[in-house]
Amino acid sequence: MKHVLVLFTLLVPQMAPAQSNTAEEGLAAWDRIYQVTSSPRCANCHVGDNNIPMWSGPSYGSTRPHGMYIDAGPSRIGAEFIPCSTCHVSSDRPNLTPHSAPHIAGLWHLAPVEAEWFGKSSNDICTQLRDLERNGGRTAEDLVDHAAEDAIVAWGWTPGGTRVPAPFSQAEHVTDMRIWGAAGQPCPGD
Amino acid sequence: MQLTVNGTAYQVDVELDMPLLWVLRDELGITGPKYGCGIAQCGACTVHVEGMPVRSCQLPIGDLEGEVTTIEGLGTPDALHAVQQAWIDHQVAQCGYCQSGQIMAAAAFLDLNPDPSDQDIDRALSANLCRCGTYPRIRAAVKTAAASLKGA
Numbered sequence: 001m002k003h004v005l006v007l008f009t010l011l012v013p014q015m016a017p018a019q020s021n022t023a024e025e026g027l028a029a030w031d032r033i034y035q036v037t038s039s040p041r042c043a044n045c046h047v048g049d050n051n052i053p054m055w056s057g058p059s060y061g062s063t064r065p066h067g068m069y070i071d072a073g074p075s076r077i078g079a080e081f082i083p084c085s086t087c088h089v090s091s092d093r094p095n096l097t098p099h100s101a102p103h104i105a106g107l108w109h110l111a112p113v114e115a116e117w118f119g120k121s122s123n124d125i126c127t128q129l130r131d132l133e134r135n136g137g138r139t140a141e142d143l144v145d146h147a148a149e150d151a152i153v154a155w156g157w158t159p160g161g162t163r164v165p166a167p168f169s170q171a172e173h174v175t176d177m178r179i180w181g182a183a184g185q186p187c188p189g190d
Numbered sequence: 191m192q193l194t195v196n197g198t199a200y201q202v203d204v205e206l207d208m209p210l211l212w213v214l215r216d217e218l219g220i221t222g223p224k225y226g227c228g229i230a231q232c233g234a235c236t237v238h239v240e241g242m243p244v245r246s247c248q249l250p251i252g253d254l255e256g257e258v259t260t261i262e263g264l265g266t267p268d269a270l271h272a273v274q275q276a277w278i279d280h281q282v283a284q285c286g287y288c289q290s291g292q293i294m295a296a297a298a299f300l301d302l303n304p305d306p307s308d309q310d311i312d313r314a315l316s317a318n319l320c321r322c323g324t325y326p327r328i329r330a331a332v333k334t335a336a337a338s339l340k341g342a
Contacts, residue, residue, distance in 0.1 A: 067231070068231070068316055068317035069312065069313060069316035069317065070313075070317065071313045079302055080302070080303060080310070080313075081299070081303070081310060081313040081314040082243065082295065082299065082313070082314050082315075082317050083242060083243065083302075085242065085244070086236070086242070086243045086244055086245060086295075086317070087230035087245050087248055087317075089244060089245075089248050089249045089250075089253065090253065090255075091249070091250055091253040092253075093207060093250055093252075093253070097229060099229045099231070100228075100229045100230055100248060101229070101230035101245070101248055103248070
């Protein structure tokens with residue numbers, strides 16, 4: 001048994017937290033994570049290979065593509081047409097004006113096409129997030145760090161203006177990501 | 191703080207959250223960039239920062255990193271930028287208010303995409319509003335400018 005545990009630790013180093021969680025706790029955490037990932041604040045920029053960001057959710061009225069005929073292109077930063085950074089400038093100042101282009105202290109961009117979340121089911125997003133081939137090669141711990149440290153992720157909870165933030169808080173989301181990872185990243189379809 | 195616009199260094203004493211557009215127009219008297227909406231939805235204030243297009247109404251001066259180019263610095267009457275020449279050749283402007291932003295957006299676009307299709311041009315320049323509806327002439331002028339730049 002001891003050898004099995006050592007092997008397990010070696011094979012799955014991201015699963016070596018100070019605590020472990022049950023699959024039940026992991027799925028409960030995932031339910032909350034899905035509320036975040038499927039919220040318009042996050043999903044609007046986690047779009048598919050048409051590379052067109054969406055305007056959806058309570059801040060926008062009806063669901064529609066980003067105004068101004070915007071297409072972020074295969075670069076996902078708009079390099080082929082008009083760079084996202086033309087309007088979404090880099091600044092760490094708070095977003096105060098309701099209808100201005102929001103900004104972060106970094107490069108505004110779409111999520112990679114592999115991380116398409118817009119309109120996807122809980123199980124679809126869950127299996128994508130735990131798939132190293134489709135999540136940027138991130139281990140469970142890397143995903144926790146990403147949720148805690150990425151500037152554009154953090155903006156989801158501080159969108160400013162009259163924009164509705166992602167549900168819960170960033171700290172709660174990070175905790176849920178940690179619980180989900182420690183539980184072995186269970187998905188509803190498992 | 192210091193900033194460089196069209197190759198000239200300036201010193202301004204302003205709040206760091208003042209948008210670049212305000213600095214250009216009200217502090218430096220550089221009035222090519224226009225105020226249209228103030229919320230990045232019209233493009234009339236488009237300038238270049240280090241060659242990249244930026245809505246100057248959106249950029250707090252304290253976050254400016256790099257040299258600014260406005261329509262005044264894109265070309266000169268004796269040596270027009272290819273986009274400016276194409277704009278004249280196609281007589282694009284009607285009222286003209288949006289045109290400095292259109293030209294700055296088009297010039298930056300052609301830097302990144304030197305051989306655009308009509309669809310590419312529509313994608314790139316639909317974010318610059320023209321209430322006169324000069325879009326067909328804008329599209330034609332961008333194609334002419336692209337050909338001119340490729341031949342240069």
